[in-house]
Amino acid sequence: MDSSHGKKRMNVEDDDRLSSLQDELIHKILSFIGIKHAIQTSVLSSRWRFIWTSMPYLNFSRDDFFRLPKFSEFVTHVLSGRDNQTKVSSVRLSNFHGKDSDVIVEHIMKYAFSHNIQQLDVACLPQNNVEFPPFLFSSRSLKRLSLTKENFSAYERRYYSSYVFKATSTWELPVITTLYLDGVTLCCDDNTDKCIDFFSKCANLKNLTKLLYGRI
Amino acid sequence: MSYSKTIVLTNYDGETFVVDEVVAVEPQTIEHMIEDGCANTSIPLPNVTSKILSKVIEHCKKHVETPNSNEKAAKADLKSFDFDFVKADQGTLFDLILAMNYLNIKELLDLIYQTVADMIKGKTPEEEEEMRRVNAWVFSCFVGVTCLYFKSKKM
Incomplete structure (x- = not known):
């Protein structure tokens, strides 16, 4: 390729370098801002109109909307407006306020787990416990799971409760490689005295990090 | 080395x-x-x-x-x-x-x-208005939205 041709080509691209990136790279960039902002790009031009619909990365923050019904409506629109054929590669849920958003969390997770999610990061505010739907612990696609608490100071760590998983069976996550649990208590079912080996069916687990409340 | x-x-x-x-x-x-x-x-x-x-x-x-x-x-x-x-x-x-x-x-x-x-930050009020019109459901509650408006300059 001669250089004069190259220069000409580059000048054309300079007009809007971002828009001329392939969708896959734009998705990567948009993954660093939340899904709400990613969707707002759809007004920029016809090029951007539908880019968000094939985003494999879904980052929801409860702070995106102050009122819960609005947030719920937003989530419903995102999940129904999204291209159903595109798999979900990662989901990040931040600032979830425990109980009040349980239904929404379950909605997002149901969608993600039926679209072959590989990576799930959940960061909740410390006030409440969150109950996770049981299908989370029997996913055949999940490779990385991270459960942490947002904005958690050393003081708060001591005085707020942690997540509590009441598990009655072993986690069946055959392809999981990384598990990061911060402030999570694992406990067995109250009805049985048997202790459960939670991770015995996670054959590919390579990195397990567990901070605090070390009652495995 | x-x-x-x-x-x-x-x-x-x-x-x-x-x-x-x-x-x-x-x-x-x-x-x-x-x-x-x-x-x-x-x-x-x-x-x-x-x-x-x-x-x-x-x-x-x-x-x-x-x-x-x-x-x-x-x-x-x-x-x-x-x-x-x-x-x-x-x-x-x-x-x-x-x-x-x-x-x-x-x-x-x-x-x-x-x-x-x-x-990817900052945009004009006109763009904001346009965005609300097109995707009203995203903007039904406005919380300091920022949006991608980003055109790279000529090198």
């Missing part, structure tokens, strides 16, 4: 760069080319200009030469190097994205993506 083997990289403009093999295999794409035996004479990198290729080599060198330890000082040094590295003009950043994506250097790519995402 001396390296026994060198690799020749030929870029988009036909210029050649001689680099030590340990440096050259930092990008996964080149590592795979060498593994597959495609690197007997020189490795062609037709998608990368010399300006960008020298930046990429500079980056790989720094990462190879920094001792792989848990020392805080070394880690902090590498981090500040990476942050300075992405403080480039927009044209260079986009060239880097394309080159890094082609060469498959994941860590640095993430930092560049983050940098571009951070640039």
Whole structure:
């Protein structure tokens, strides 16, 4: 390729370098801002109109909307407006306020787990416990799971409760490689005295990090 | 430190760069080319200009030469190097994205993506109005929205 041709080509691209990136790279960039902002790009031009619909990365923050019904409506629109054929590669849920958003969390997770999610990061505010739907612990696609608490100071760590998983069976996550649990208590079912080996069916687990409340 | 083997990289403009093999295999794409035996004479990198290729080599060198330890000082040094590295003009950043994506250097790519995402801020009231009209459901509750309005300047 001669250089004069190259220069000409580059000048054309300079007009809007971002828009001329392939969708896959734009998705990567948009993954660093939340899904709400990613969707707002759809007004920029016809090029951007539908880019968000094939985003494999879904980052929801409860702070995106102050009122819960609005947030719920937003989530419903995102999940129904999204291209159903595109798999979900990662989901990040931040600032979830425990109980009040349980239904929404379950909605997002149901969608993600039926679209072959590989990576799930959940960061909740410390006030409440969150109950996770049981299908989370029997996913055949999940490779990385991270459960942490947002904005958690050393003081708060001591005085707020942690997540509590009441598990009655072993986690069946055959392809999981990384598990990061911060402030999570694992406990067995109250009805049985048997202790459960939670991770015995996670054959590919390579990195397990567990901070605090070390009652495995 | 001396390296026994060198690799020749030929870029988009036909210029050649001689680099030590340990440096050259930092990008996964080149590592795979060498593994597959495609690197007997020189490795062609037709998608990368010399300006960008020298930046990429500079980056790989720094990462190879920094001792792989848990020392805080070394880690902090590498981090500040990476942050300075992405403080480039927009044209260079986009060239880097394309080159890094082609060469498959994941860590640095993430930092560049983050940098571009951070640039995606600020817009005029007209654009805001337009956005609300088109996707009313996103804006039904307005909380300090920012949006991507980002056109890179001519180089």
